Amino acid sequence: MPEPDVAPPQYLCASADLPERGKAVSFHVVQWREPVRAFALRFDGRAVAYLNRCAHVPTEMDWQDGEFLDRDRKYIMCSIHGAVYDPLSGQCVMGPCNRGRLTRIELTESEGQVYWHPTRDTKPAFED
Numbered sequence: 001m002p003e004p005d006v007a008p009p010q011y012l013c014a015s016a017d018l019p020e021r022g023k024a025v026s027f028h029v030v031q032w033r034e035p036v037r038a039f040a041l042r043f044d045g046r047a048v049a050y051l052n053r054c055a056h057v058p059t060e061m062d063w064q065d066g067e068f069l070d071r072d073r074k075y076i077m078c079s080i081h082g083a084v085y086d087p088l089s090g091q092c093v094m095g096p097c098n099r100g101r102l103t104r105i106e107l108t109e110s111e112g113q114v115y116w117h118p119t120r121d122t123k124p125a126f127e128d
């Protein structure tokens with residue numbers, strides 16, 4: 001059952017906008033009253049989303065807008081110091097992110113549309 005003060009799922013993009021291991025779709029959220037960019041991509045058929053904030057230093061990670069995957073398109077890689085994350089869990093697997101992980105945003109797909117799910121901490125940009 002959804003929490004009463006949490007916004008309903010928010011439309012993000014069409015499923016076709018997230019090609020397998022392709023460029024990410026960026027979007028804006030508000031976390032703890034601060035605007036933060038987030039991104040969604042598809043990996044092994046699953047659409048996943050995270051805040052665009054490295055676990056090493058809280059900065060944006062893409063080396064070009066929407067480009068988060070490494071050269072082999074196996075991992076999310078931070079462009080700043082090379083931290084490497086598992087795309088499906090957001091867990092750091094190598095580099096200066098230690099045991100950190102990316103902050104996940106829940107996604108669902110329905111009838112060719114992708115939606116992200118706000119929480120008490122991560123809200124749609126228009127709410128604050």
Ligand code: FES
Nearest residue numbers: 054056078081083
């Ligand atoms: S800021 Fe991402 S690895 Fe350092």
